[in-house]
Amino acid sequence: MEAEIIATVHSPQNDIPLITTESVPHADPGSERSTSRTTAYVVHDENYYFDFIVFQVSGCVGDRLFKVPRHKFVEESVIFRSMFDLPLGEKRADGLTDEQPLRLDGVEQADFRHFLKYLYPRGIDRPVSLTLDEWLAVLKLSSLWEMDRIRNDAITNLPALLTNPAQKLGVAIDYDVEFWLVPAMQELVQREAPLSVADLEHIGIECALRLAAIREACLPSNYRHNYNFGRSGIAPESRRGAVAYDCEERIELDFKGFITIPPLKYDKAMTAVQLVEEASPPAEVPVKSGRRGRGRGRGRGRGSTSYQD
Incomplete structure (x- = not known):
């Protein structure tokens, strides 16, 4: 019989996990121990292995941290895509930890929360149902960050709610x-x-x-027939119609x-x-x-x- 030992290590160069399987046959006492070793690489799935980003948004009673998957901001916004592609050298990128978040200056917490409701809907309802204020927040931030597809979606849905x-x-x-x-x-x-x-x-x-x-x-x-002008020449409480x-x-x-x-x-x-x-x-x-x-x-x-x- 053979005993199988599985150990997981990390490559020091690209941080891709390696799985090493070592098969050790049971040997008689005094005999030499023979070993066979096989190694398999484990790669990240291109669609469903998410990196998270931490945003810090200011508010009236204090700042708030939001931690969300990064891929939506990269896919939808050329601004964020360019930002994350910039070489940093030895500097650690903002947004990786709570201690060093990516600050969104000038963005209101309520607007950002409404935007995240659109970007990462909770539950199974599709498409997500948003109120007027929520769609306005989506239009505002998608315009600010050049997210054209999301902006067009807001423009399509807003006319039914903008009755004024x-x-x-x-x-x-x-x-x-x-x-x-x-x-x-x-x-x-x-x-x-x-x-x-x-x-x-x-x-x-x-x-x-x-x-x-x-x-x-x-x-x-x-106009000349419906108005009954008073002595002052002004029609009391009248409107043009x-x-x-x-x-x-x-x-x-x-x-x-x-x-x-x-x-x-x-x-x-x-x-x-x-x-x-x-x-x-x-x-x-x-x-x-x-x-x-x-x-x-x-x-x-x-x-x-x-x-x-």
């Missing part, structure tokens, strides 16, 4: 979703309710003033050359639309006879389910 056109316009400005801009503006122009202070928090004062000027030019067809004008051409004219996408920021309050040159005189809005219902821009933007216009 001012918020949708603010998100489009902040994260350069160009094909949302005109449809969201058109919805703000066409709706009955005027622009509000809450709208300013999403789109900024300059953008709101330009949209207000377009709204003023879009009078309903029954919703309009069905297709204002896309006017919006593109008034905003052409005047909107630039600001740098990504985490504080979206009072997002300003930057003006880069003098405004052209406002154009008259033609009334298109026979057109009813929602404008072309509004219908196109509100029901969008893909990243292409």
Whole structure:
């Protein structure tokens, strides 16, 4: 009979485990002991052998460490991929231990947690169901780290949750979703309710003033007949009402050359639309006879389910 002894050691050069099997036959007392030895290399699977990375994210009441598999950040982001490919020399890489984590400055803990929920979903539900705030966090961080596939996924799923056109316009400005801009503006122009202070928090004062000027030019067809003016000449508690004008051409004219996408920021309050040159005189809005219902821009933007216009 033979006794099999298995020992596991590590190669000093590449840290790949080696398994050594030694077969030792039982020998009579006084005889020499014969030994046969075989060696097999063990390699890491290319898909399912995960390296972990430790991130440190600041918070109001203290920093927090997150330890997750590294491969998703490498696969999805050219920024992280380039970062991990940089030669370090004798320096130890950040993110390998709790004592030396990789710091994510400027990232909020709640946003990062929402992003990890998308990246590493727990449970068996596929696809993962996210709230509006969670999808916004996914859009924010995927845009910041140039994760194009994830960004496109967020852009595809967000329209169904962004029911407020001012918020949708603010998100489009902040994260350069160009094909949302005109449809969201058109919805703000066409709706009955005027622009509000809450709208300013999403789109900024300059953008709101330009949209207000377009709204003023879009009078309903029954404007002269429905309003009962008081002695002051002002209709008490009256509103312009919703309009069905297709204002896309006017919006593109008034905003052409005047909107630039600001740098990504985490504080979206009072997002300003930057003006880069003098405004052209406002154009008259033609009334298109026979057109009813929602404008072309509004219908196109509100029901969008893909990243292409």
